[in-house]
Amino acid sequence: MTSFKNVAFGWMICVFSLLYFALPAYAEDAVSKETARLKLVQDNIKQQRLLLEQQIKKESNIETQFQAAELKVAELALNLAQTERQISATQTKIRNLDKEQSELLKQKKLQQKVLGELIKTAYLSGKHDYTKLLLNQDDPAQLERLITYYRKINDARVAQLDEIQAVFTRLTEVEEQLIAQKEQLAISKADQLNDKKQLLSSQMERKAALNKLRSNIKTDKQKLEQLQLDQERLTNAIARAKRNAERDPENLIGLYNLKRKLKWPTRGRLVRKFGQRRSGALRWKGVVIDGNLGNRVNVIADGIVLYADWLKGFGWVAVVDHGKGYMSLYGHNQALLKQAGDYVEQNEPIALVGQSGGQQSAGLYFEIRYKGETVNPARWCR
Template identity: 25%
Template sequence: MRFPIEKSAAGILLCGLLALSVAGSAVAAKPTERSRQKAAAEAQRAGIQQKLTALKKEISRTESEKEDVADTLAESEEKISDANRALRDLSQETLETNVRLQDLATEQERLAQTIVSQKKQLSALLREHYVAGNEDRIKLLLSGDNPNRINRDLQMMAYVSQAQAKLLASLNANLAQVEDNREKVENAKVELEEIAQEQRDQKSVLEKEKARRAALLGELSSKLVVQRKQADSLQRDEQRMSGLVDQLTRLIREQAEAERKRQEALAAARAKARLEAEAAAKARALARAEAKAERDRLAREAAKAGKPAPKPLPPEPEEPKVAEQAQPVERTPDISLAPAAPAGAFAAMKGRLAAPISGSIAARFGAKRGGDGPSWKGMFIKAPEGTEVRSVAVGRVVHSGWMRGFGNLIIIDHGGSYLSIYANNQTLLKRLGDAVRAGEPIASAGNTGGNEESGLYFELRHLGKAFDPASWVKF
């Protein structure tokens, strides 16, 4: 009896240790969870991005002016923004992965201590079993010994066997958890290697694009200066912005209307299902009442004839819930442009919005641009390149990309037809469809779009019309 138990315990331990030693090679071949999540996120974002790309092309088709020299910088400035955002995201991923690795190391140490303790307990049980004489049940029953003692010994043997079985099961579970933990550690290490390689690639792209942009700026500097002073060019920039805002407003309203209709259809489907369920319940109740009346009549007749009473009706089945009956209305998967805040929340913050950036105001709403040009529709705030730009309130990103005259541009919908606009950024940190909190970094300041100075161009709009941010934001 001793040897089979010892062999089974040793076998389990040996299998666990062998599993730990050979499973490492399989992990590296598997795609990491990070890679799968990244691919899924990009696929989901593609739908709404197509809509915005078509929208920008539609705006471009309505323009009659020749190509702006700032367009030459567009590709380079977009790549610099993408590389900077990717580097920031990768840094955050590195921190999160390292924290996960620390947690896994702590868990691994705890499991190792538990397994050592369980091995000691198993050894003690086997030793006690050996010292007890290793008598099996058949030998005890045939020994002719005192029945009380035999019963007591049999119970003790049962307790020992149960303890051994539980301990072996627990040890096996912990060994499996160690293996799972080890796979997670290997996966996290592979992810860190992926992140490190992506960081090296993005840094290389960033350095090349910065050098390319600097060279282009040197070639185009005189043309940019002349073009920036042309009133018709500034006017076209403003018209372009107004066209984009109008199109975004229309798109947001279409999505809101589609969502309203979806909710109405869902409510109608639920109401219809509820009515059908109520009608079915009434029909079942009527049929049951008729069946009960018939059973009572037969029971009375049987009692008169001295026959056994008919069997009682079976219990009524439980009513299905209406929510389970209602069929959900299908919705096309898409990134929502619905605001992340309820209507009225932004208007209630008038005069209490935090400044989007720290810097000095170089141009105010309503002032003439270039002395005799069109009026500013927003404010230009001078700030060093790379200074964080923050959202003035909770909302959702409805545009994130390069635009002629405004460079790297981000627009946030705050609900109630209020939009905030942040232009000339070096880097856009948020993507289309992202929900943002008040004060959350969304970009970094720059001089993209052919701007002379580094900083942020900031606008607030309601129902498509620009208004003075000075009475809303605490600059």
């Protein structure tokens, strides 16, 4: 009976291991897909930046220089995001391997005890002359039962030895994987440090380009005209994107039933509120949420990315169509994590908090629109 319990215990451990380690494999696959998506976005940005740099060589244009600087910041920010994602994935693998190692060490201890009992039983059994015992049996039925009994004992012992070998083999594999993952973590952290240095240098270049750009706007009138032009560009960009949209969001439910139920897209306080005076007669059509550079910007509800590009005055902008005439807009990002046409789910990261589009400090510009008109986001978010 003891042998049977040990075999059953071994099978339970095998099933538990299969279920437990299937989840990290699934998570690893999701990380790989997201990394590939970021790489695609990053490649597009790099291509745009190279084209702008070629344009700068031909003609000295302050606005083009500023845009190129912001493209470079976005490219490096995505580099850093990828590196940090790899670090997170590696740390998860290490945690899972540590857990498995701990479980295997417990099994090893138990199996060593079982092995000791097997050796003891084999030693004691060796003192009996089973051949003589079998030859002296007068009852054939009892002889058959005895043979079956010893066969089962032998099978149980073989199964136990196989389990012991499997535990020791897997323990060696886990130890080797832990060493490899820790080496990978050290490499990724070195890459992270390098990415941060490059990003800091790029941000300084962007700041210098921004100062040149701002020096050209000398009066409040010029500033107001610039803001009005920026708003017009945004409206036109959204209209074009809507016309060119490849996917029909008919299956999306809109935002009407989600009033006061949605989370703000990023952490921070509202430094500019909807309807607040901005410049002259111009008022804020959305809100500005202050935040830390590089923090996640999450989509407020399910939708399809309608627009994702750099736009003068708003920097890196993403617009999401939620269906039924509702849209949400996320501007001044450091970098975008999605492309036009991507389906996004509620609270999924779509961008990183930034200061693109000519902002001095990090923050998110956020709008909600219904049938093309801006509405107060505070009616939906809390």
